[in-house]
Amino acid sequence: MENTAKKFTTKKEFFKQYKKKSRLQEIWRSFLKNKLAVVGLVLFALIIIVAIAAPLIANYNNAAIKVNVQGRLSAPNAEHMFGTDEMGRDIFARIVHGARISLVVGLSAVAIALFVGGAFGAIAGFFGGMVDNVIMRCMDVFLCLPDVLLALAIVAAFGTNQLNMTIAIGLSFTPKFSRVVRSAVMTVRGIEYVEAARAIGATNTQIITKHILINCIGPIIVQVTLYVASAILTISALSFIGLGIQAPIPEWGNMLASGRAYMRDHAYIVMAPGLAIFVTILSLNLLGDGLRDALDPRLKQ
């Protein structure tokens, strides 16, 4: 075995051996090692593709919406992969289009929460003191009300349409998000390189953008993923109790609600929509967990 203690001719060579691969590459590599996480990523990517390509896969008006009383409640067969529902509509087509709605509402709601909550959280975390106290007290008040109920209250007041639901769910996640961003900012704010940056005269804005945000992104992305899952769950839940997306617009939750009456003899009618919700949420949870493990080296044993 040869002697591995090399002699270095220049300082540069010496440091080169310690140069790490770019951080992003490292994270990606450890993410890939986690098989479950990769499954989650692939599944979710598939779902997104289905949602985007929905009109290409199944015709909206003919298959998903048009009532066909004669063909109602037929079990899964060659023509209708998941069967038809109580109005004779093709369940498969409805699931595919439902994916669109779930994803659009879910992603937009979280985007709202991210920007509004994130802004509050970042300000609270960065400035600390009185500002922090006031903002956090306000947010704490909201935390006393479970998200579903808060969304319900908003929807109750303003009516059930897609926009309202998006805003309602987005607002109901805002307090939680502000906490996440706040703690990420506070952790990073204390770290020495921020002090160092300040010492060389960087302005507050520079500090926030260059140093703090870059390092907060990790936990925030993890939370975003997990909250999208929650948001999709909430929309389905609200639609299920009739206070969300209304029929005939295909949404997985309201499909379950309307199919429920027929489920005893036609069990398949509640299988597909439920599975759709389950698989979507599962893939996002796997993805979120995988990201969290890949980003936090401490968790590796």
Place this chain on the structure above:
Amino acid sequence: MIKYIIKRLLIMIPVVIAVTFVVFTIMYMTPGDPTAIILGNEFSEQASMSLKHDLGLDKPFFIQFINYVANLAQGDFGTSYITRAPVSEQLLARFPSTAKVVVGAMLVCVCLGVPIGVYSGTKPYSLFSNITMVIGLLGVSLPIFWLGLLLILLFSVTLGWLPSSGIDGFASLILPSIALGCNYMANIMRTTRSSMLEVVRQDYIRTAKAKGVSQKNVIRKHALKNAMMPTITVIGMNVGALLGGVVLTETVFSIPGTGRLLVESINKRDTPSVLGCLVIMAVCVAVSNLLVDLIYAYIDPRIKAQYSGGRN
């Protein structure tokens, strides 16, 4: 210790008032005229005006709010627009059902989730641990309402073992509790497991082993107490989520509880009733947060000491 309890109780009041304010404001902004709903067919301009006056709806926003809170303090939740009966009556009638389901779900969560989590945390590379991780992942992703429907399909329709609706008797509580508790049990299981894993790595566990403490006692006496703290927080945080989920569970299992009352009231635009339900639930969450804090303080000597002034 008593001082701590009282202090926390006192803090709870402004929090509940603040939550009430939020909910009240949201409902206040509901477009539409409540008197139209109440009067229904008997609607006329004059009747509307006098009704508004009776109900105090013509007063400014803040006065209305203060009146509401003042009434709340005396147990008066207002009058339902639809039934014309006091909201508090309905709440009282319906709340026990909700409580039963929530308590049932909590029992499922804690009695199953914690032991499984602890055990798989102590044997991290075993088959059992891997299986629990998988179940945990699946459990967290299962929507309550779908699980409820599936449970009904299996246990009521196919097997005929358990009833699918209603709330009389113990048997009818089983399926709703499982459906509601499932997500949270998975959550608690995962949290407990990772908390145990974290604790077992600590130096003081090594010290205990070096003293000759048996493996069983290392877990029981040394690890558990320390590992429980994050778990208790999660259990506490879950009560809010459970209350959110109970609305769904009551819908699936046709249980006449507060959750269904809330949905019905929203559909009928019965604002006082909606408000009443939301306030009650917020109070429940606040109380459970308080309990969690108290238990925490009891277990963690550092916090206990802060509030009982030093020496034990």
Place this chain on the structure above:
Amino acid sequence: MDIKKVNEKGNTLEIKNLVIHYVSEDEVVKAVNGVDITIASGKTLGLVGETGAGKTTTALSILNLVPDPQGKIISGEVLLEGKNVLTMSDSELEELRGDKVAMIFQDPMTSLNPVLTVGDQIAEGLEIHRKISKGEALKQAKEMLELVGIPAERAGEYPYQFSGGMKQRVVIAIALACSPDLLIADEPTTALDVTIQAQVLILINDLKQKYHMSMLMITHDLGIVAEVCDEVSIVYAGRILEHGTLEDIFDNMRHPYTKGLFGALPDIEVRRTELKPIKGLMPDPTNLPSGCPFHPRCDYAMEVCSKLPPETKWLSDTHCVECHLYKDTNESML
């Protein structure tokens, strides 16, 4: 390295050819590579080496507490009063830990359980090994506290209420509660201030004499070795490079590494402009050098050093060294 002793009877501890590796997915860390240690009854051995030399792992093996999933004991024996610890059952181990052998760990801040009182933690060992009631154990625990210089009334307090130095005293009280035959002290003063260090060392010394304990003192501080030890073993990359009595090592050191260790100390009498550290870095335990592990950093390295691991050479009854420089030096031992 094979250390033979004239009088084998009454050795509290004998470690023979211990090899321990930490195995993970990506790599194998060769922590301990053939270590021999003997401690006679009532004697104190200092185990000296830099961080990462394998000292703590060796110590943990005496209690058979090497962390299990990664730590694998590849070969060797650890004989505590004649019995091999590595082959004992769990219940036998639980009996001897805390009773026959006790360990003081490095960091007092994390070694105590935050949710149990100090008195309880000391009493626990007593309850287990002396089979006495809780009340009686607590009484004796309070006596232990007094012994280490902490007022007995504080037995009901929690670790967070004590300073670092006092926490370490509590750790010592726990270790000594059942009067073990062998005390292992793993850098007991490293985490403490210099003044507290002195107090703790005096305490350990007093108790050692009072209880006639054997002791394994692990440290990288030669000053502590001089205070407390009878014999010294110098550890490097999981091997013992030199071993001898205090005089052998301090006045008559032979191995280049040992010379380097002493040479790196600032000397009041010899004024120099620069400290003389040993050049290079500790070898990567996943990728140890061939032959003698020290050769890349050795000023006296010869060609044979990178090819063959050196054998043990006995320079006297008590002093031995592992180095090719001394290949032709004299006698073998009886």
